[in-house]
Amino acid sequence: MPPAKRATATLPLRKTPQPKRVSPAVIDLGVLNEHLGYFVRRFQVAIFQDFIRRLSRIDISPAQFSVLVIIGANEGLSQSELGSTLGIERARLVRMLHLLDKRGLTERLPSSADGRRHALRLTRAGQTTLKQAKALAAQHEASLLPKLGPERYRQMLDALRAVS
Amino acid sequence: MPPAKRATATLPLRKTPQPKRVSPAVIDLGVLNEHLGYFVRRFQVAIFQDFIRRLSRIDISPAQFSVLVIIGANEGLSQSELGSTLGIERARLVRMLHLLDKRGLTERLPSSADGRRHALRLTRAGQTTLKQAKALAAQHEASLLPKLGPERYRQMLDALRAVS
DNA sequence: ACGGCATTGTTGACGTCGACAACAATCCTC
DNA sequence: GAGGATTGTTGTCGACGTCAACAATGCCGT
Numbered sequence: 405m406p407p408a409k410r411a412t413a414t415l416p417l418r419k420t421p422q423p424k425r426v427s428p429a430v431i432d433l434g435v436l437n438e439h440l441g442y443f444v445r446r447f448q449v450a451i452f453q454d455f456i457r458r459l460s461r462i463d464i465s466p467a468q469f470s471v472l473v474i475i476g477a478n479e480g481l482s483q484s485e486l487g488s489t490l491g492i493e494r495a496r497l498v499r500m501l502h503l504l505d506k507r508g509l510t511e512r513l514p515s516s517a518d519g520r521r522h523a524l525r526l527t528r529a530g531q532t533t534l535k536q537a538k539a540l541a542a543q544h545e546a547s548l549l550p551k552l553g554p555e556r557y558r559q560m561l562d563a564l565r566a567v568s
Numbered sequence: 569m570p571p572a573k574r575a576t577a578t579l580p581l582r583k584t585p586q587p588k589r590v591s592p593a594v595i596d597l598g599v600l601n602e603h604l605g606y607f608v609r610r611f612q613v614a615i616f617q618d619f620i621r622r623l624s625r626i627d628i629s630p631a632q633f634s635v636l637v638i639i640g641a642n643e644g645l646s647q648s649e650l651g652s653t654l655g656i657e658r659a660r661l662v663r664m665l666h667l668l669d670k671r672g673l674t675e676r677l678p679s680s681a682d683g684r685r686h687a688l689r690l691t692r693a694g695q696t697t698l699k700q701a702k703a704l705a706a707q708h709e710a711s712l713l714p715k716l717g718p719e720r721y722r723q724m725l726d727a728l729r730a731v732s
Numbered sequence: 733a734c735g736g737c738a739t740t741g742t743t744g745a746c747g748t749c750g751a752c753a754a755c756a757a758t759c760c761t762c
Numbered sequence: 763g764a765g766g767a768t769t770g771t772t773g774t775c776g777a778c779g780t781c782a783a784c785a786a787t788g789c790c791g792t
Contacts, residue, residue, distance in 0.1 A: 431638065431641075431642050431645060431649060431650075431653045432638075432641040432642055433637075433638070433641070433653075434637045434638065434640060434641030434642075435637055435641075435702055435705070436634055436637050436638070437729070438709065439705065439709055440615065440709065440712055440721070440724060440725050440728070441612070441615040441616060441619055441630065441708075441709075442634060443725065443728035443729060443732055444608060444611055444612045444615060444724075444728065445612050445615075445616070445630070446655065446728075446732050447608055447728055447731065447732065448605070448608045448609050448612045449655065451604065451605040451608060451609075452605060452609070455605055466605065466609070470600055470606060473597075473598045473599055473600050474595065474596075474597070474598065474600070476598060477595075477596040477597070477598030477599075478595050478596055478598075481595060485595060486595075489595045489597075491610065491613065538599055541599070541603065544605075545602065545603055545604065545605075548604055551731055552727065552731055556723075556727045556730075556731075557604070559720075559723050559724075559727065560604060560608075560723075560724060560727055561604050561607065563716065563720045563723065563724055564604070564607035564608065564610075564611055565601070565607060566720075567611065567715060567716055567720075568607055568610050568611065
């Protein structure tokens, strides 16, 4: 459908009524409206934006947060285990942990039983940083509730946990 | 918690019952279990993986698909409009459209009214490619239904449309 | 005990993507 | 006509996912 060709100049007054084409009508999303992936993607981006903004004070990204949480809850696990549970490549994890080590948040001890593995741990600083991160992340999470409504929030969390 | 120290050798038969430490017990997700963003992220990645796999035959990424759909449903719109509706930076869009142009799927006509704008259009080839893409995307979408269950699928789609 | 095979961590390289700055051309408004 | 905003464009940077290769180590059957 052509963009509503404007009436053929019977009223030459005011070339265009509200010419501010600031939002040139509404743009049709077409079949994207029927694709869950599109909305899930937009939602995920929005969530991460808020998360990143709230944790910017302590400079912890969503991925770093998930890494710290898993290490904190599973002391001594290996990098392979960490990566496979979070869906992060071993190679990627190496550089991420290198950075967290340099920041003094984590450490890699030699595994007692397996010479290939590293036993991952949080340092003291890492534990306190994780505590702060959890507090900020909880605020972030709480901010989602009013946006979704408590019912929808519960529904979505339950649904996603079920399919993950 | 140490990894369930194995029974102190009363039965020397078979050094370890199921020694395949393939998944060394279950790893605790900790507070990630209470974070919607974590599951939304995992879900989005899984969805995109399936989408990419199904559309690999015609070499169309999720982002490219969304761009083609929007152009197809809103012929003549500008790059700025396209970018702002999809949440893609103008700069990023320039290179994406450059590629789609080179592939002969889209074209940038000079806007009649505004010398700065380009009026975006699908070429004939772009229209047929979009048709194929829509068909494959519909199959992808249909595959989500059994994984979620029809009720949860509807709930989630409605909820996300409402908050987007 | 030994040799082949798998696993683990590591490094290097590549491509994609989001973000930002700068710029020229064009439009808009006073 | 001048100043300011918009649009498309280019360059650059950093974060990521991905793949290949490698050394060290563990595991296994013969």
